[in-house]
Amino acid sequence: xxxxxxxxxxxxxxxxxxxxxxxxxxxxxxxxxxxxxxxxxxxxxxxxxxxxxxxxxxxxxxxxxxxxxxxxxxxxxxxxxxxxxxxxxxxxxxxxxxxxxxxxxxxxxxxxxxxxxxxxxxxxxxxxxxxxxxxxxxxxxxxxxxxxxxxxxxxxxxxxxxxxxxxxxxxxxxxxxxxxxxxxxxxxxxxxxxxxxxxxxxxxxxxxxxxxxxxxxxxxxxxxxxxxxxxxxxxxxxxxxxxxxxxxxxxxxxxxxxxx
Amino acid sequence: xxxxxxxxxxxxxxxxxxxxxxxxxxxxxxxxxxxxxxxxxxxxxxxxxxxxxxxxxxxxxxxxxxxxxxxxxxxxxxxxxxxxxxxxxxxxxxxxxxxxxxxxxxxxxxxxxxxxxxxxxxxxxxxxxxxxxxxxxxxxxxxxxxxxxxxxxxxxxxxxxxxxxxxxxxxxxxxxxxxxxxxxxxxxxxxxxxxxxxxxxxxxxxxxxxxxxxxxxxxxxxxxxxxxxxxxxxxxxxxxxxxxxxxxxxxxxx
Ligand SMILES: Nc1ncnc2c1ncn2[C@@H]1O[C@H](COP(=O)(O)OP(=O)(O)O)[C@@H](O)[C@H]1O
Ligand SMILES: [Mg+2]
Numbered sequence: 154x155x156x157x158x159x160x161x162x163x164x165x166x167x168x169x170x171x172x173x174x175x176x177x178x179x180x181x182x183x184x185x186x187x188x189x190x191x192x193x194x195x196x197x198x199x200x201x202x203x204x205x206x207x208x209x210x211x212x213x214x215x216x217x218x219x220x221x222x223x224x225x226x227x228x229x230x231x232x233x234x235x236x237x238x239x240x241x242x243x244x245x246x247x248x249x250x251x252x253x254x255x256x257x258x259x260x261x262x263x264x265x266x267x268x269x270x271x272x273x274x275x276x277x278x279x280x281x282x283x284x285x286x287x288x289x290x291x292x293x294x295x296x297x298x299x300x301x302x303x304x305x306x307x308x309x310x311x312x313x314x315x316x317x318x319x320x321x322x323x324x325x326x327x328x329x330x331x332x333x334x335x336x337x338x339x340x341x342x343x344x345x346x347x348x349x350x351x352x353x354x355x356x357x358x359x360x361x362x363x364x365x366x367x368x369x370x371x372x373x374x375x376x377x378x379x380x381x382x383x384x385x386x387x388x389x390x391x392x393x394x395x396x397x398x399x400x401x402x403x404x405x406x407x408x409x410x411x412x413x
Numbered sequence: 414x415x416x417x418x419x420x421x422x423x424x425x426x427x428x429x430x431x432x433x434x435x436x437x438x439x440x441x442x443x444x445x446x447x448x449x450x451x452x453x454x455x456x457x458x459x460x461x462x463x464x465x466x467x468x469x470x471x472x473x474x475x476x477x478x479x480x481x482x483x484x485x486x487x488x489x490x491x492x493x494x495x496x497x498x499x500x501x502x503x504x505x506x507x508x509x510x511x512x513x514x515x516x517x518x519x520x521x522x523x524x525x526x527x528x529x530x531x532x533x534x535x536x537x538x539x540x541x542x543x544x545x546x547x548x549x550x551x552x553x554x555x556x557x558x559x560x561x562x563x564x565x566x567x568x569x570x571x572x573x574x575x576x577x578x579x580x581x582x583x584x585x586x587x588x589x590x591x592x593x594x595x596x597x598x599x600x601x602x603x604x605x606x607x608x609x610x611x612x613x614x615x616x617x618x619x620x621x622x623x624x625x626x627x628x629x630x631x632x633x634x635x636x637x638x639x640x641x642x643x644x645x646x647x648x649x650x651x652x653x654x655x656x657x658x659x660x661x662x663x664x665x666x667x
Pocket of ligand 2: 455458499
């Protein structure tokens with residue numbers, strides 16, 4: 154395949170996924186908007202007024218970046234794990250790509266990009282919803298940090314979702330990780346509080362949670378405040394990117410578990 | 414030297430569960446041929462096709478498609494082939510027109526070219542009315558024809574069909590055979606597997622019969638028909654077609 158042909162194959166994959174997600178927007182975009190609205194209502198408006206400030210900012214404003222991150226993480230993960238799993242086991246439509254000259258790395262790029270696109274779109278929607286609760290004010294400390302963290306986080310979790318999709322043998326197999334690991338890690342990663350407000354032992358555990366660094370880096374992009382140095386957050390994020398790219402590269406080399 | 418669409422040499426396949434599906438298969442499909450690969454269920458036909466089209470890993474042996482080795486030049490080899498698999502393998506929620514157009518995309522064909530081509534193919538195959546509905550609304554025979562359209566969208570030189578007429582009723586089967594015959598007359602090489610021996614007898618130029626992972630007969634249709642054993646057939650009271658008699662004798666347990 155020429156480079157131009159590869160672009161066409163890539164465009165075909167990503168276009169197909171985007172058309173799909175907009176066609177079934179009730180399943181792909183709406184749920185995150187509804188849950189985040191509930192969070193903003195409960196934590197921001199109802200409880201937030203009693204909590205007051207967190208690290209010197211209004212509680213609602215403090216919570217927004219973490220909830221956007223929660224949406225990005227779970228959505229990009231879910232999109233690739235689900236898409237890969239279903240195209241493998243449901244009607245086996247992945248054969249359409251496997252018989253074509255599209256190389257395996259490009260197939261992966263197609264699936265992962267779909268996850269990134271949906272993760273970022275859902276994150277943006279949640280951010281827009283939050284504006285209704287913050288009186289349409291949005292503080293931006295560094296757009297570069299915001300976009301960098303959002304994009305790389307979506308990439309990491311799209312890649313992680315793909316690994317899950319490759320391993321999963323049943324539909325439950327793609328729900329275990331999000332339910333039992335991902336969501337708890339994000340919740341305990343300091344979305345709702347500053348790590349300094351925790352008891353010592355809990356602080357120690359929090360520092361072992363990689364999501365904590367991502368959420369803090371992302372929050373820094375908006376508010377300029379963070380519990381850890383931005384450079385530490387960036388480093389952890391880049392390490393995660395490297396690890397997941399390496400794992401996926403291994404799968405590409407070994408046939409993605411797709412060939413008998 | 415005449416060009417070959419497919420050269421398979423000493424192909425072996427052992428599946429992970431230990432099943433020895435191919436025990437050293439060699440085959441040559443000359444360019445422009447209509448080649449029938451016949452064999453009872455479980456003989457290894459789908460496995461051969463899977464290896465050649467990149468869906469199954471081989472254990473050993475080599476395969477070349479129009480001179481492109483499937484290991485060394487997988488992209489070029491795959492670009493030559495259009496596959497109509499044995500199992501339905503499209504997303505039933507998608508529209509036939511999208512399925513065929515997107516398949517062109519995976520072969521690097523821009524949408525502006527793939528879409529009209531997909532439309533034409535679907536019309537030629539009698540799916541013009543149905544191409545904007547969901548694929549799941551198609552009948553069994555229509556689904557099979559959708560897969561043929563999808564396999565042709567990138568204008569392959571070599572069309573591989575794995576039991577394309579299974580479960581398709583007689584009349585539609587005729588139509589499908591006529592369509593395939595027209596394609597070969599235009600220069601396309603066809604390899605197919607089928608259970609309908611009478612039809613294979615009328616259409617195929619070359620035949621290979623495979624049984625338990627090994628080729629038991631291989632030659633032109635007239636070579637194979639010459640193996641017909643009048644006496645043995647008479648003795649066993651057999652009254653079917655010639656090819657069928659040869660097939661049953663070669664593939665039955667000794
Ligand atoms: N994925 C698989 N895992 C294990 N054994 C398989 C698999 N696919 C096919 N087989 C076995 O390999 C043999 C050949 O199968 P196949 O190529 O499908 O035959 P055919 O297409 O001629 O009916 C059979 O014994 C079948 O059970
Ligand atoms: Mg078969």
